[in-house]
Amino acid sequence: MLKKAFLLLTFVCSSCLLSGAEPERSVVQITTFSQQPAWDGPWRFDSVRRSGGSGFVVRGKKIMTNAHVVSWARQILIRRYQDPRPYVARVLFVGHDCDLALLEVENEEFFEGLEPLELGPMPKVRSTVVTYGYPAGGEQISYTRGVVSRIEMQTYAHIGNRAFLAVQTDAAINPGNSGGPVVQDDLAVGVAFQGIPGLENAGFCIPPPVIQHFLKDVADGRYEGFPMAGIRIVPLQNPAYRRFLKLADDHTGARVDSLLPIAATEQVLCPDDVLLQVGPYPIGSDGSIMFEGNRVFGSVAFQGAQQGESLPLKIWRDGRALEVSLPLSVYEGDRPLGNQYDVLPRYYVHAGLVFTPLSLDFMKTMGRDMRDLPNAEILYELYYRRAESPQTARPEPIVMASTLAHPVNANLKVAGHALVDRINGLRIEKLEDVVRAFESATNSHHVIEFLPDRALETLDREAAATAHAEILKTYGLPNDRRL
Amino acid sequence: MKTHLVLAFGFLASLTAGLARDAASSVAREWERSLVTLDITRKQPDFQQPWSSRPQTLVKGGVVVGTRDILTTAFGLENRTLIRVQKGGRGEWFAVQVQWIDYPANLALLTSTNETFWKGLKPAALAAGAERDGNLQILRWRAGNLEVRRAEFNRFTVTNPSVTTAAHVLLEVNSEIDGTGWSELVVSGRKVAGLVFAQTGNLCQVLPAPFLRSILDAEKKGTFKGLGYFDFTWQQTENPETLRYLRLPRDRDGVVIIEVPKKPGMTPVLQPRDLILQVDGFDVDAEGDYVDPLYGHLMLENLSVRNKWAGDKVSLKIWREGRALDVVYTLPKVEDASRLVPESPYDKDPEYLVLGGLVFQPLTKDFLRSWGQDWERRAPFRLAYFRNEEPSPERKAVVVLSQVLPDAYNLGYQEVRHIVLESVNAQKIGSLRDVQSALARSEDGFHRLEFLKGETLQRIVLDARQLEAATQRVLQRYGIEKAAVVAPTS
Numbered sequence: 004m005l006k007k008a009f010l011l012l013t014f015v016c017s018s019c020l021l022s023g024a025e026p027e028r029s030v031v032q033i034t035t036f037s038q039q040p041a042w043d044g045p046w047r048f049d050s051v052r053r054s055g056g057s058g059f060v061v062r063g064k065k066i067m068t069n070a071h072v073v074s075w076a077r078q079i080l081i082r083r084y085q086d087p088r089p090y091v092a093r094v095l096f097v098g099h100d101c102d103l104a105l106l107e108v109e110n111e112e113f114f115e116g117l118e119p120l121e122l123g124p125m126p127k128v129r130s131t132v133v134t135y136g137y138p139a140g141g142e143q144i145s146y147t148r149g150v151v152s153r154i155e156m157q158t159y160a161h162i163g164n165r166a167f168l169a170v171q172t173d174a175a176i177n178p179g180n181s182g183g184p185v186v187q188d189d190l191a192v193g194v195a196f197q198g199i200p201g202l203e204n205a206g207f208c209i210p211p212p213v214i215q216h217f218l219k220d221v222a223d224g225r226y227e228g229f230p231m232a233g234i235r236i237v238p239l240q241n242p243a244y245r246r247f248l249k250l251a252d253d254h255t256g257a258r259v260d261s262l263l264p265i266a267a268t269e270q271v272l273c274p275d276d277v278l279l280q281v282g283p284y285p286i287g288s289d290g291s292i293m294f295e296g297n298r299v300f301g302s303v304a305f306q307g308a309q310q311g312e313s314l315p316l317k318i319w320r321d322g323r324a325l326e327v328s329l330p331l332s333v334y335e336g337d338r339p340l341g342n343q344y345d346v347l348p349r350y351y352v353h354a355g356l357v358f359t360p361l362s363l364d365f366m367k368t369m370g371r372d373m374r375d376l377p378n379a380e381i382l383y384e385l386y387y388r389r390a391e392s393p394q395t396a397r398p399e400p401i402v403m404a405s406t407l408a409h410p411v412n413a414n415l416k417v418a419g420h421a422l423v424d425r426i427n428g429l430r431i432e433k434l435e436d437v438v439r440a441f442e443s444a445t446n447s448h449h450v451i452e453f454l455p456d457r458a459l460e461t462l463d464r465e466a467a468a469t470a471h472a473e474i475l476k477t478y479g480l481p482n483d484r485r486l
Numbered sequence: 487m488k489t490h491l492v493l494a495f496g497f498l499a500s501l502t503a504g505l506a507r508d509a510a511s512s513v514a515r516e517w518e519r520s521l522v523t524l525d526i527t528r529k530q531p532d533f534q535q536p537w538s539s540r541p542q543t544l545v546k547g548g549v550v551v552g553t554r555d556i557l558t559t560a561f562g563l564e565n566r567t568l569i570r571v572q573k574g575g576r577g578e579w580f581a582v583q584v585q586w587i588d589y590p591a592n593l594a595l596l597t598s599t600n601e602t603f604w605k606g607l608k609p610a611a612l613a614a615g616a617e618r619d620g621n622l623q624i625l626r627w628r629a630g631n632l633e634v635r636r637a638e639f640n641r642f643t644v645t646n647p648s649v650t651t652a653a654h655v656l657l658e659v660n661s662e663i664d665g666t667g668w669s670e671l672v673v674s675g676r677k678v679a680g681l682v683f684a685q686t687g688n689l690c691q692v693l694p695a696p697f698l699r700s701i702l703d704a705e706k707k708g709t710f711k712g713l714g715y716f717d718f719t720w721q722q723t724e725n726p727e728t729l730r731y732l733r734l735p736r737d738r739d740g741v742v743i744i745e746v747p748k749k750p751g752m753t754p755v756l757q758p759r760d761l762i763l764q765v766d767g768f769d770v771d772a773e774g775d776y777v778d779p780l781y782g783h784l785m786l787e788n789l790s791v792r793n794k795w796a797g798d799k800v801s802l803k804i805w806r807e808g809r810a811l812d813v814v815y816t817l818p819k820v821e822d823a824s825r826l827v828p829e830s831p832y833d834k835d836p837e838y839l840v841l842g843g844l845v846f847q848p849l850t851k852d853f854l855r856s857w858g859q860d861w862e863r864r865a866p867f868r869l870a871y872f873r874n875e876e877p878s879p880e881r882k883a884v885v886v887l888s889q890v891l892p893d894a895y896n897l898g899y900q901e902v903r904h905i906v907l908e909s910v911n912a913q914k915i916g917s918l919r920d921v922q923s924a925l926a927r928s929e930d931g932f933h934r935l936e937f938l939k940g941e942t943l944q945r946i947v948l949d950a951r952q953l954e955a956a957t958q959r960v961l962q963r964y965g966i967e968k969a970a971v972v973a974p975t976s
């Protein structure tokens with residue numbers, strides 16, 4: 004009796020082997036101990052966080068997972084399917100824009116008996132996929148089956164200010180699933196990565212074009228990132244506007260409404276150019292293209308290019324069609340507007356006044372008060388000033404994040420979260436200016452002016468210099484700066 | 487023994503309470519002859535649909551003063567269509583007219599020509615002093631009875647000058663009463679101590695009687711020219727190093743001016759980094775307070791309304807570049823405050839302009855408030871942020887494309903909303919009137935509309951020839967009477 008059951012089991016197993024389908028063996032559990040910096044006290048770190056994710060073995064003895072599974076990691080531990088041993092891993096490449104990472108495992112034994120999962124094509128809408136991973140709620144691997152609901156551009160929450168293609172499925176994707184493969188016909192056709200709060204039965208995965216772009220990018224041993232054209236494409240459906248541009252009233256062509264200050268783009272394109280075709284993709288009047296059977300937003304057409312490559316465009320300008328070539332590179336100008344990783348925050352402390360560059364990461368430390376009037380100035384500086392009045396914008400706006408209380412600064416009314424205008428008469432354009440303004444001062448007092456209304460604070464210069472070392476010691480700052 | 491004692495004590499307590507009630511009710515009966523109820527019908531404009539307004543009825547209090555005047559707050563009287571008054575909390579309603587109203591001062595005097603109404607009414611006296619004793623009461627008519635509630639003196643303070651231009655002294659009292667803010671009467675014995683104009687939780691904010699008196703007296707004498715205000719921004723100097731830095735001797739105190747608005751063609755008498763040492767002879771301390779003979783410590787802002795009105799002179803002793811200086815400051819008028827985001831003009835229909843379904847509105851505080859109670863957080867950030875900006879020669883006011891009423895004419899723009907119009911046909915826009923005049927500048931049959939840099943859309947092109955027909959079609963389809971309500975340029 005017992006023997007019969009066993010046989011049945013083997014039979015089932017061998018049938019699996021025959022079809023070669025055992026993707027779960029390639030799926031690993033990732034435990035990360037991470038520690039991120041405290042952006043309002045930039046020399047400090049938050050407490051160590053333990054988080055779980057998933058990953059899968061890919062060609063070349065690497066493990067693919069999400070960038071957010073391993074960011075700010077102090078230690079990464081990996082467990083194989085049905086194997087009790089933890090293995091130490093480290094990040095080989097990470098793409099924070101596309102939320103992908105490749106890990107390597109120190110101990111070569113780890114890969115023994117593991118077959119890499121091959122990447123498949125873009126899954127079709129309405130087809131069935133299975134998500135593998137180690138979501139919360141248990142220790143064992145979990146499988147969830149679902150249907151590809153739609154394929155569209157989505158904001159990638161890890162970086163926060165980039166959007167790429169994403170596949171939406173109704174397979175339950177829960178915390179811990181992140182980085183796990185979404186499988187169809189034994190091929191990985193996606194990397195599970197995010198959900199949308201409040202949206203039920205919807206999980207998102209990173210589709211093959213984005214994964215392949217990442218893998219191609221790192222092939223030279225370095226991750227550059229997704230280049231950006233820096234153009235805002237808007238629908239061109241108003242008949243009057245089409246006539247104004249001497250364009251036929253059909254359904255092709257979307258309008259360039261504005262450009263980011265990217266010199267290479269500004270040389271090739273200008274507002275009111277009409278994009279007729281990007282690479283092989285004709286652009287519809289709503290700004291969309293047909294991409295692998297899905298109508299998606301036209302910016303997808305730009306995302307196939309690698310750093311430094313050029314893309315042929317067909318545009319409409321001054322009443323006629325033109326062919327141009329648009330060089331593409333990675334845009335760093337909006338880095339502070341997204342979540343930042345890997346690089347510790349810059350800061351400078353003088354007499355207990357903590358100065359640090361303004362960024363989204365800093366804004367997050369202000370919590371819900373972000374939109375209150377006193378903080379509106381900070382919000383405006385970060386998100387609007389550069390676009391609206393580049394002539395008054397500063398390359399790196401500086402905030403006074405906090406004050407480390409000491410008799411020398413205890414009377415200051417402005418205690419933190421204030422945008423710095425001038426110090427000792429010097430307009431503060433970047434963190435180095437703060438250092439220079441304090442260190443080259445010779446007057447009896449340091450004078451710090453804040454935006455918007457030039458509120459004024461002063462410090463006795465000699466008393467500040469004397470207190471400086473003591474404050475660093477009292478508050479345990481290893482250094483007064485990180486530049 | 488113990489039980490007896492408690493019983494006896496309890497009896498005494500109820501006896502004294504009874505006596506107090508009798509005394510209070512006799513006072514209350516006196517007040518029944520001075521306190522009246524006002525019933526106001528008004529148009530409440532809907533700034534999200536500026537062509538439509540809802541009739542609204544509200545009930546508030548008033549008090550008979552002087553000869554045949556009813557004193558009340560101005561709040562709720564904007565866009566009024568009918569005001570009626572009732573005495574004794576019941577019975578007939580009489581029509582009343584507004585004699586005098588001043589919105590920034592939040593005061594109005596009403597009267598009735600109906601002799602019957604005035605019979606049996608008795609004018610109340612406004613207290614001359616600052617009432618801060620323990621006998622404050624709040625009175626109002628409620629369902630035919632006079633409601634009398636105890637109020638506990640909290641403090642005299644000054645309205646926040648960063649919130650309202652018309653900063654002035656106010657009385658704060660705590661009371662168990664709720665739903666006030668509609669000109670309920672605060673009394674101390676037989677005298678009016680003030681009118682309630684706002685309530686948050688248990689805290690009622692009251693316009694104090696001496697402040698009301700000063701305005702009413704000036705109005706009677708014909709010297710009231712509207713409230714003035716200090717247009718400069720100052721900062722407390724709790725940090726003594728700031729005073730050292732500005733070389734002020736250690737035995738003196740003051741606050742530092744950080745911002746003085748630029749006004750075309752005028753040289754301001756004050757400069758940033760001036761210290762204010764005295765205002766009208768009152769010493770100013772590091773917190774920016776002076777000692778008021780009536781109220782005690784108050785923010786110096788109150789000296790802009792202390793028996794002084796717009797256009798009056800205030801003498802300031804300031805400290806500039808190491809020495810004291812006497813300057814004369816002329817109070818600007820609150821209504822003239824040049825704000826990039828002004829209040830909507832009082833008693834005027836909201837301005838708007840419909841162009842082929844595109845709706846343009848001036849950015850006003852009332853427009854922002856149409857996002858509801860939490861508007862400061864809920865209104866679009868960029869629009870709300872204009873409050874932090876000063877008007878400039880290039881941008882005197884902000885015109886917003888607030889919504890698009892869908893029509894074939896505006897196809898492709900229908901999702902657009904809440905973006906700031908910068909120019910029309912290359913003409914800069916500072917008002918709806920500018921938009922109308924710029925439309926005459928189209929040459930090639932198109933109108934080019936440019937929006938603020940950084941907005942979600944930079945440019946819209948409209949067919950100039952079809953514009954009028956499209957506008958008429960939109961007006962008809964959406965039930966809008968007029969294509970434009972535009973104020974003449976000042």
